[in-house]
Amino acid sequence: MRGHRQRTRTRPRAKAAIAVVAALAVGATGCGADDGPDDAQAPDTGTDAPADPPADEPGDGGEGAAAPGQGSVEVAGPVVEELDSPWGLVKLPDGDLLVGSRDEATILRVDTAEGTAEEVASVPDVAADGEGGLLGLALSPDEEWLYAYHTAPGDNRIIRMPLEDGTPGEPEVVFDGIPRDATIHHGGGLAFGPDDMLYAATGDANEPDLAQDPDSLAGKILRLTPEGEPAPDNPEEDSPVWSSGHRNVQGMAWDDEGRMWATEFGASDVDELNLIEAGENYGWPMFEGSGGADEGYVDPEVEWPVAEASPSGLAFHNGALWMAALRGERLWRIPLDATGTVGEPEAFLQGEYGRLRNVLAVPDTEDELLLVTNETDTRGTPEAGDDRILRLRVE
Numbered sequence: 563m564r565g566h567r568q569r570t571r572t573r574p575r576a577k578a579a580i581a582v583v584a585a586l587a588v589g590a591t592g593c594g595a596d597d598g599p600d601d602a603q604a605p606d607t608g609t610d611a612p613a614d615p616p617a618d619e620p621g622d623g624g625e626g627a628a629a630p631g632q633g634s635v636e637v638a639g640p641v642v643e644e645l646d647s648p649w650g651l652v653k654l655p656d657g658d659l660l661v662g663s664r665d666e667a668t669i670l671r672v673d674t675a676e677g678t679a680e681e682v683a684s685v686p687d688v689a690a691d692g693e694g695g696l697l698g699l700a701l702s703p704d705e706e707w708l709y710a711y712h713t714a715p716g717d718n719r720i721i722r723m724p725l726e727d728g729t730p731g732e733p734e735v736v737f738d739g740i741p742r743d744a745t746i747h748h749g750g751g752l753a754f755g756p757d758d759m760l761y762a763a764t765g766d767a768n769e770p771d772l773a774q775d776p777d778s779l780a781g782k783i784l785r786l787t788p789e790g791e792p793a794p795d796n797p798e799e800d801s802p803v804w805s806s807g808h809r810n811v812q813g814m815a816w817d818d819e820g821r822m823w824a825t826e827f828g829a830s831d832v833d834e835l836n837l838i839e840a841g842e843n844y845g846w847p848m849f850e851g852s853g854g855a856d857e858g859y860v861d862p863e864v865e866w867p868v869a870e871a872s873p874s875g876l877a878f879h880n881g882a883l884w885m886a887a888l889r890g891e892r893l894w895r896i897p898l899d900a901t902g903t904v905g906e907p908e909a910f911l912q913g914e915y916g917r918l919r920n921v922l923a924v925p926d927t928e929d930e931l932l933l934v935t936n937e938t939d940t941r942g943t944p945e946a947g948d949d950r951i952l953r954l955r956v957e
């Protein structure tokens with residue numbers, strides 16, 4: 563059986579984070595109809611509740627008031643404001659940004675010096691509904707193609723557009739047939755790894771058992787060639803599946819040792835940060851959070867109560883993972899040491915900028931992160947258009 567080998571865990575867990583959830587019934591199945599507060603967009607999921615009040619816990623620094631030896635975050639200012647449902651974000655070689663609007667299915671080019679945004683593409687065949695729409699964006703390693711993960715009327719799919727002076731051209735579909743639900747659990751993370759392969763994170767399409775079905779693309783992380791074929795040396799020949807047993811993954815990042823990390827929305831109890839390894843099974847829907855290691859599933863490295871996280875985008879920068887939390891309305895810093903051991907997570911900006919969608923490390927700067935907000939809580943209301951990209955200085 564693929565992905566079920568026993569493994570010996572030698573890494574310490576993120577003890578502080580585990581302690582937070584110790585009182586919860588971790589390991590409860592949570593397999594039923596999903597009312598999970600992952601991405602509070604669908605009006606019928608009952609997830610528009612305001613975030614919980616600020617947690618009174620150690621390490622919850624906010625505004626850069628970190629304890630000595632820990633991280634810090636300073637908001638250097640907005641890069642651009644008045645965006646509508648921004649989701650995917652890439653930086654072009656000339657320093658401009660391309661940001662996708664999930665609900666409008668448009669791509670805006672942001673002049674970071676001027677703080678202006680101009681629509682440069684409208685993506686066809688996007689079915690924006692609930693959590694679906696124009697989701698992850700990725701720039702090819704040769705910087706000649708913009709890739710996008712989007713919801714279409716009948717599936718989720720990956721397209722690419724040639725870039726001409728930073729303007730996306732005619733799209734072509736490179737991969738399709740990723741199952742979709744009417745409104746939720748579309749996944750949407752999209753990134754090129756250090757191996758120059760394209761990784762796509764899918765959701766369980768609100769059918770949890772699909773995450774365990776090796777023949778379904780739902781509830782998986784996929785690894786593809788830039789042309790959309792199953793990548794060489796995948797765990798199963800001619801299968802695009804890299805890892806399985808995921809509920810809804812939107813954020814992926816690689817650390818400076820090349821290890822792959824991914825965020826995952828829990829259903830009602832526990833969100834996850836997972837260390838992703840080829841062929842492994844991360845346990846959904848049998849396990850939400852930890853508890854599956856004895857049965858051959860990989861437990862998360864860090865877990866949070868869903869009210870404190872509901873994590874979307876993920877970036878690695880300056881020795882730490884940075885995780886954007888939607889319902890948690892905060893930016894989590896998860897320090898890593900050289901062995902990949904996770905330290906105590908630390909929260910910043912809690913409740914200051916609302917729901918946080920995405921975070922992008924800017925590789926040519928030592929301390930810069932771009933943060934994408936997601937306060938567009940209700941489609942088509944006057945609140946639409948209140949989102950922004952913030953420039954952060956972080957340590």
Ligand SMILES: [Ca+2]
Pocket residue numbers: 807834844845846849850851860861862
């Ligand atoms: Ca899991």
